[in-house]
Amino acid sequence: MTGKQILLDAIAGKETERPAWLPFVGCHGGYLIGKTATEYLTSAVLLVEGLKKAKSLYNPDGLPVMFDLQIEAEILGCDLHWADEVPPAVTSHPLAMGKKITDLPEIDESKGRFPVVTAALETLKKDIGDDTALYGLICGPFTLALHLLGNDIFLDMYDEEDVVIDVINYCAEVCKKSADIYLKHGADVIAVVDPMTSQISPAHFEQFVTPAMNNVYDHIREKGGISSIFVCGDVTRNLEVMTKTTADNISVDEQIDMSHLRELCEAQGKSFGGNIKLTAVLLLGDEDDAKMETLDIMNKSGSKGFILAPGCDLPYAVPVKNLQAVSELVHDTYAREAAKSLQAKDADSFDDVTLPDYHGARAVILDVITLDSTSCAPCQYMMEAVEMAADAAMVKVWINEHKIKVREGIGMMVKLGVKNLPTICINGEPTFASIIPDQTTLVKAIEKAALPKMSVGP
């Protein structure tokens, strides 16, 4: 089964063999190919190059074509401030400067950066679209209304309710046109990204946002598309009203408790996704932090209708190795088991687990850390390789298999400093991790380890 199918199954609420994996590669794609956010977000060629690079590095099941919530606003006349490491920011608000809705230009695919994003989408569809679900991202109606009206929208929600509702309804029509453009050019999923809804109450969400959003989601469904709602920011209080919209899927930011979201989505028959911490874990943390966080999210989210994703658009310079650590956990069952044991180790000092006397023993000691060689194929092959090499070596060898399914095995893993499964340690040193060495290499390594023992022996 392709990764794309796993993602589409997950979004349809089905059980999946592993979590679907959707890294939100926005301007981070520019970082991957040494380009600024501005260069990257204005070039179809660079978008394709960056996303293909992300595909090869992170092995994702889905990718957003362009993570930039200013595409529609730019066409509608908002000025943008461009930067090297973030998407552009809106600096002027046409409807706060005397313009009326009827003065704003029509949205169509020939305008603004739509030619860039649709060209990239078509190429990606052809090149990686068979096994990658491509997301068309549109700016949600409330955030777009804020782009057009400026911060006054918050006070206008009290002072001029009807005006705000008119603008949001207009924005929903813009969203529908954007969705049509993405669907026409081959997008598999339309994500309506509406981060500013994190700043309003559930009552305001239902009054101002729900009708407009449902209008967009129903339209996408009529056109045969799949829809998702992305809200970056803390939407804890709005989760329930979000799950009651007609979107197929809900993706949330790092502040959300995934167990709670899972309950709400199960009640509404929706799939959901999220929510790896962007700054503390992905940007500033290391691979172990990324793995622990991912495992925790997977445990809370279960295996039905769940898509693993960062909380929001990835920061420009997220270390590649951290996202690769997440990818490894998604794709490699054994990496998941190893991470689980890392998790367990935090609660245990393993004082009672003692290492053999490697120096004093009159044999080479091989400790093989496995998940369990009777049930894990790579572990089984590694154990066989070790046994054959022990027979072939011209020295005495003791072999111990430590299965991390039991506490003693985890203790040995921790004390020997083993990070991957399976791993062969020779005289207490992790020597071969994950990859099974060929027979000659392993025999030589064993015989080399015996030399000091021979020279100091009685």
Add this chain to the structure above:
Amino acid sequence: MAKNEALYEAVLKGKRKDVSSIVNELVAAGTNVEEILMESMIPAMAEIGDRFSRNEAYVPEMLIAARAMQAGLDILDPLLQEAGHEPIGKVAIGTVKGDLHDIGKNLVAMMLKGAGFEVMDLGVDCDVDKYKEAVDGGAQVILLSALLTTTMPYMKEVIEGLGNCGAKILIGGAPVTQEYADEIGADGYSDDANTAVKSAKIALGLAA
């Protein structure tokens, strides 16, 4: 004077016309202007701030309460000055260089004003020199705001640039954490507009 419940409720619910008329009535009746501010209006802003911290009030509710508060202050300010009333401290706030986001910064500024501080709003995209000018202008606390992970590192440059300027430096914004504040040597951190007021008071020794 005890709290005036009608005024308290009017600020809390953002009823600016009601706030104006109640304040005018109280002033006309000879009520002590400082008491109007301290006993009814500031407690209402503190309450909306606490509700914000508890996720029971949101940006629109904060903004209309702050606007209603301002309607009252417009009437009281000249009277307070006549009466020799001093702000509890002078602070400056700005979003750091490269960052144009101002909603969070504005909320913090409003809450500080609502708590009785004199607030210098430095705007967005502020470089080190802008903060230095604020210190030269008498700011006792400098508040740095950032929404972006890419502009957050500039906070460190500001702290280094200001050196031992005598003012306390507080930081806040979506990506900022206490750990980051400790790492770059900030004097304090707040995770929302309400706790920013407490942090500013603590920085000036007005609260523990």
